[in-house]
Amino acid sequence: MQAWRVHRNGEPGEVMRLEDVERPAPAEGQVRLLVRAANVNFPDALLCRGQYQVRPPLPFTPGVEVCGETADGRRVVATCALPHGGLSEYALADAATVLPAPDALDDAEAAALHIGYQTGWFALHRRARVQPGETLLVHAAAGGVGSAAVQLGKAAGARVIGVVGGQNKARTAYELGCDVVIDRRSDDIPAAVREATGGRGADVVYDPVGGDAYAKSAKCVAFEGRIVVVGFASGTIPAPALNHALMKNYAILGLHWGLYATRRPADVARCHEELTALAARGAVKPLISERVPMKGAADAVQRVADGTTTGRVVVLPGADPR
Structure with a gap:
């Protein structure tokens, strides 16, 4: 072979x-x-x-x-x-x-449903406990991991703001269902998030990028908001200022999906059932x-x-x- x-x-x-x-x-x-x-x-x-x-x-x-x-x-x-x-x-x-x-x-879609959507589901539902009507900020919203989070956020009833790099990816983010799209190459991310939320900020931040994306997220997370750290695609692991989290009253949450796969496989199976149901009714694809x-x-x-x-x-x- x-x-x-x-x-x-x-x-x-x-x-x-x-x-x-x-x-x-x-x-x-x-x-x-x-x-x-x-x-x-x-x-x-x-x-x-x-x-x-x-x-x-x-x-x-x-x-x-x-x-x-x-x-x-x-x-x-x-x-x-x-x-x-x-x-x-x-x-x-x-x-x-x-x-x-x-x-x-189909086969390609099924292969792509697994890790990325499991990661998004556990991050949004188990870690951040996203609620209908909340604002979800997704970095790299047109990418593989980010696109899954956008769809899952919309399925959960959240208002989704997507951050992308470039106009082509901005179009993709809108097609995925983002309510607002921010181009990190030309827009001031914190200012754009505050404008889109009437000054409140994002209730949940989904960050698979790290580095500068995390730093900007901390500037626009809402009171009692939650930043979920999913990965470091930028190559830079941020060092959060914990005094800032204390003063602004937000939570920093980690999500390593592989730990659920090894420690709580039954939860992974239940998540797969939920994702399968969402796919069957067209809520995620x-x-x-x-x-x-x-x-x-x-x-x-x-x-x-x-x-x-x-x-x-x-x-x-x-x-x-x-």
């Missing part, structure tokens, strides 16, 4: 190689999946760089989530068991984490901007790393199921 493999750490476009390898053999408690679609995530780039919290042994295959097919023909979504990731014709997954693919979504063939995977991971994509880029390996 064919699989993309990383033999040394570095930029995805430089270190990913497409190779012919043996199909991976599942260990006890694992299943082998025929990969129908592999969603590209920012962590795939971090894995290539050796900067992710999990560091699989070299060589490894990136690709943290897939829509796949089991040996008995079931269509499923799963988080891959590294080092045998999803940018391959076959991947491994822990059997206990495999979930049924939603019938309302992953934005797939590109469906690329296997040979384009390295370039796709690099472009996601560079922040030049919108929505989700999904790799379709097109393996022979025999």
Whole structure:
């Protein structure tokens, strides 16, 4: 079979190689999946760089989530068991984490529903406890993680303000359902948020970016607001001024979805049921901007790393199921 493999750490476009390898053999408690679609995530780039919290042994295959097919023909979504990731014709997954693919979504959409939407759901509902009528500020609103949060926020009855970089991404954010869109390249984010909220600020901030995005969020979070830290796509981990949180009476919350997957898997399964129901009634639908063939995977991971994509880029390996 064919699989993309990383033999040394570095930029995805430089270190990913497409190779012919043996199909991976599942260990006890694992299943082998025929990969129908592999969603590209920012962590795939971090894995290539050796900067992710999990560091699989070299060589490894990136690709943290897939829509796949089991040996008995079931269509499923799963988080891959590294080092045998999803940018391959076959991947491994822990059997206990495999979930049924939603019938309302095609393979690419189903692959993209998993980690990003689970992250958004837990961040907004379990951590921030977003309420109907509240204002939700989403950074990188046209990206893979941000677009999921926009849709989930609208489904929860929130008013959504999206922050993007550039006019093309602004159009995408409006199409996703944002009520207000702020272009970080030309707009003063705190001033624009205060204007859009009558001076109140954002009740909930969803931040997968970190760095300057976090600093600006702290300037426009509402009284008793909640900033949910989801990731650091900017590459800069902020150092919050806790005296500022004290004086303005807001909360800083962390969200590491992987801990729910390992410590409370039943909660993950319940979340998947909720996401499946939302997809069935059309309340959420992953934005797939590109469906690329296997040979384009390295370039796709690099472009996601560079922040030049919108929505989700999904790799379709097109393996022979025999």
